[in-house]
Amino acid sequence: ANPKRIGYIVNYGTHEWYQNVIFGLQSRADELGIDLEVMDANLDINKQTQQAEDFMTKGVDVLIMTPVNEEGVVPILRKAKAEGMPTVLEGNPAKGMTTLFAICDYDAGYKAGDAVGRILVSRGESQARVMDVGLPLLSATLLRSLGFMEALAQHVDAVKVHELDGSGMIDSSVEVASAALAADSNINVIYGINDGSALGGLQAWRAAGLPEDDLVVAGTGSEGLAFLNEMTKEGTPYLVEAAMFPEGVGYTGMNLAVDLFNGVDVPEHKVTPTLALTVHNFAKYYDFDKAGQKRAINFENVAKIPTETKCTKYSSDL
Amino acid sequence: MNNILKYLRKGELALFIIFLIVFIIFSFSSEYFFTLRNIMNVSGQLSIILIAAIGFSVLLIAGEVDISIGSLLAFVSLPLIEIMNITGSVPLGIILCLIFGIIIGLINGYLSVYLGVSSLIVTLGMLFILRGAVYLYTGQRAIPDELMSDFFFYIGNGKFMGTIPYAAIIGLIILLIFIFVMRNTSYGRKLYAVGGNQEVARLAGYNIKLLKLSAFVICSFLSSISAIILASRIGSANHVAGDLFEFQVVAAVVLGGVSLAGGIGSLTGAAIGVLILSVISNGLGLLNIDTQWQLVVNGVIIIIAVGFDELKRNRSL
């Protein structure tokens, strides 16, 4: 029998990525006739702890969580275990968890790096001078940057000229990237650990009045509409997106939660699909209505993407 | 009930009524709200804010302010967890954490009181410095509690006889102690006097600087206790812990009628302020209201409650 009620505590529900994760979870829950309740910790680890207590009070059948911080949810997992409440994590593993569904950050970054490498080679370039608009706050985003750089190095001589903390926000990214470009604008690749960071880097480039012809920009996440908007512009340097299909993540996660509830043997880490998207292949996965500012995911095609059973690198490898 | 009412002064009574109204509304609208388990949960959850709010109120009453408490929360949990991990001793970690808290209080106090830089500026600076230091030290990665001792886990997560959270008991004891101190000891009255009119207090022969310094230390010390409970609840020294915590505390305390201008307000009031905001947050969560709407509701409630109170008392800050 399917669970009746499932609770999900998202770490940052106002982020497009997580809205799409929720969309995926909800889509699958609807198909299965499950009641999904969502709480948003809004990046407050203390609040997340309280919300977990609230869900236990409410007695949901399965608790899904995206930890605000991996270390911070350990006591919650401990309490949930004591209560006998099945829990599923999204995103990052934590001590004492049962099962996790997540993309492989390193591999996603790697795929984007690989695609950018090919483009550079096809342009006859031998060097990649990279501005990495990163987010050192999270191991996940560090893995993305790492994967990206390592893949790039397979094709060309890859140098990381700037390693920035753009807070994952477009406005901070514009600001730090502006300063960095002022210091050294001899760059031909901008990598952003998410779409906001990539776009922030690109905006800073534009505001500095630099030529876009030799530049390649790669973003990460396929979080929402941002990359589609930019990528479909004429002559844009934004050529590659390390797509992570948040809707697909949610869809997979709901299945995992149901399995766990039913006592089916679940993997410790259920990897969700990732892929390097370009303007040529995105339509296979996303139906993008530019005028209406809407996108619809093609769950079937996403499910067909060949997916790792284990990531190449984990945060423990950092 | 009569006993409670006797202890509430005019303004506090109004707040307490607001609290009751909120409480009753939630009791009717959510089946989970008025359950022993939930009430106990909330009482444990709010103790983190409550304890810091007590210290914050003491400092406000003495006429100074400390907005670095959120960063302090993250900062002092570093020695707590690190020492626990290294030595394997929880008490040692706790002691060191409290010592760090006291030291920061002394620094804040020294800079504000003895060097004469306004405490708002000092602690605004300290807010940046401590948070930056935490980021730098941790490389923006949480430091897990590797000891995983039951004792430490129980501080923030355990319940006395399986019902009353230890955190709530700690909070209540601290509250009662400080209500007494502020109301019925000459030390407490002197703090009120210093905050109410520093010049008069000086002419009455008070050691203003020492009194204020002590208030800074109390504030940091109690915030460190909050930090310990929080660290226990999140099992780590967390670089993101306590972000915007100072705002939550300010809102609760001022809602409770403690004046930002110093010398006015009571810890009972502050505690009711904490109670109101915590219960609202809990109730809205149980009702499955979006966090976004919760923000809006919280904002509106703060305005209405403080505004209502202001109109009633016609006091101005």
Next chain:
Amino acid sequence: MVNINFKELNIESVSKSFPGVQALDNVSMKISAGKVHALMGENGAGKSTLIKILAGAYSKDTGNILFDQNKLNIRNPNDSLNYGIKVVYQEISLISEFSVAENIFLDNFPTNSLGVMNWNKLYKDTEELFNRVGFNLNPKSKISDLSISQQQMVEIARAVFKNASVVIMDEPTSSLTPNEIEKLFTVIKNLKQNNIAILYVTHKIDEIFKIADEVTVLRDGQHISNKLISETNEELIIKDMVGRTVNATFERPKDILSAKTVMKVEKISSKNKIKNVSFDLHEGEILGFFGLMGAGRTELAKAVFGYDKITEGQIEVNNNIYKSFNTSTMVNNGIGYITEDRKGEGIVKDMNLRENMSLPSLKIFEDLFIINRKREKKAADEYIKKFSVKTPSSERLITLLSGGNQQKVLVSRWLIRELKIIILDEPTRGVDIGAKTEVLSLINDLAKQGLSVLLMTSEMNDLLSLSDRILVMADGKISKEFYRGKVTQEEIFKASVN
């Protein structure tokens, strides 16, 4: 340390300078135990400075302070309190959120050994103290609920309550009613009998002949004279103070009440105790108000001026009828107001003297949108000269002026602009006798030129000599109306206790 037996408090060659001002210049005086020593001098002569040095609030530059031959080492207020030196300050110095009793025992709360307050003892001791000195106040009332004069009584009670060897009073009667002043004098006589030395600062000369034993006059920070009270008289003292004689009777025009009405107050009430008050004000008239403490004069002034909202009634000025208005309405109608609470409601402490003076009148100094600072400064300088405000320049921060000089600035604040009506609430409180005469005669002159005045003062002589009419208030209502020359002090008092 406390209860040191001494015959004289010796002040020897004490000097104190502030940047730009020599506030005290080698001042010496002796204050004998069991005697009242009056200290007089113009505004800014250095009286308060001397007191603050004795109290440990300021440190002296040079000189000595001794009990007979024993040097006192006063580094801070605590030292001074330990020597039994108690001060009633010129500006109210109380914790307004505290009860009366807490304020009285502020420097020495009754506690047990653990520092826990003994509330019963606190209230009982206060009660007893009040009974002893004949004040009638509830020890539990909050200071902020009391009138200025009641607060002043608390200050006095606090200073004298115990362990006093020297009691210093800086203009203690400036906000007391005659009745209370009598009580204060009884207290002072009591202190004398207990062999306490009393330093008494006042601008009211008649007082010192009632209670003082000797009088010292300061001028510009220098010691001018010291005489036994029996060897001096009013004229001599004033001459020592100001260096000339002053004349304080005023001529008023006779037919003023037939002049046209400039303000018609009709049946106004306010939340702050004003009930159904009506009166007319004529052009050029000085309309005096009298009332005992708490009678509601200040509230009436504030209601008329738009500071407190009126709940009923209306006010007619300039042919406009107002039922709801604020202070800017009234200022725009040419009305000005001088508050009785100089420190709390009068001065703007972050501003200098010029800026304080011009605050309500900035419009007249504007060229287009920009303030013409030259003109502004010229106007300020003019009034500094007119009232001999003691200041190095118009650019000095107002808080650095002496109390009386601040008051002069506040009076100038309104005279600088064209006014039709001015409301004066204790305008000469703390102003020295020379300047007071100047202020009053200026008011008189302005009235003659057509300015109408609402004058609220507790100084009966001024009231009688200036007012064309006197309205007596009691309990928020007007109880009686008197006409110039047809009334005696006794009649006014009788009406006010109604």
Next chain:
Amino acid sequence: MKYFQTNESILFGLLVLLCIFLSFYNPQFYSIQNIHSILRSSSTVMIVAFGMTILLTSGEVDLSVGALMSFVTVIVMDVINITGSISLGLIAVFGFCLFIGLINGLVRTVLNVNSLIATLAMMLILQGSVYVYSMAAIYNTHLIPLFSFIGQGFFLNIPMPVVIMLFILPFFVVLLNYTRYGRYFSSIGSNPDAAKLSGINNNRYKVIGFVITSLLVGVSGVILASLMDTGQQGSAKGFELIVIAAVLLGGTSFMGGKGTIIGTILGILILKIIDNGIILMRIPQEFQLIVPGFILILAVYFDGVRKKNSG
């Protein structure tokens, strides 16, 4: 120099020292690009800080500026997307800002809620309702070049945000220093009763202060939207603290009564140059928090020492 008060000279000295130090360290500091980058990011802060200086001078504070700013980016982008007209976008933004400023002001004056609390509440309300307005970020689909010009363009080789800031600046310098309104704001901040009894309508000027600040947030928000090319909720995070820190660093007192625009500008430049220097010097970005913290305390400390010495 005559226009500098002493406190401002200290800040100015600090600024010069910083510049010299950084240029030794990295000659790139003086590159046109870098100067543009510093000035551009300073401008949005400065514009709002003008209003905040007025508010702090009159004894009030507005914590809702950051939340309002991110709301503005969403509104301006959305309205222009829908209507295709920049003017309508601006009208919507300034209408909204006017409304929020009025509410802030009225809650402060009519309900008599302390502004720290009133605007903290407004911050929560705006943060929440921006998502209620639109869960998703709003992307530039109108592609009007003029709009991009506002944030990214140059006029006479000066970045547009700087031009806009410079255009606004003189009004506020004059307003605070040379008009009666400046005096009104100070007196209201220093002694509200005295101000009221001088015939000043405190409440009116307080409301005006809040409205001005909100409108300025509107200006900065539009610039930010153009810079990001997006209407982004959650942007401008922590903006209020930066603005307030800069204004305080500039010598305006939190207790009201004293405020200077020049000081505010210097304060912002110092903070922004530190930010920039940390990136140029490739020091860990965590120092972007630590250094300003120290500077803030030190600057105010030295100001106090100076005041003590000069009496």
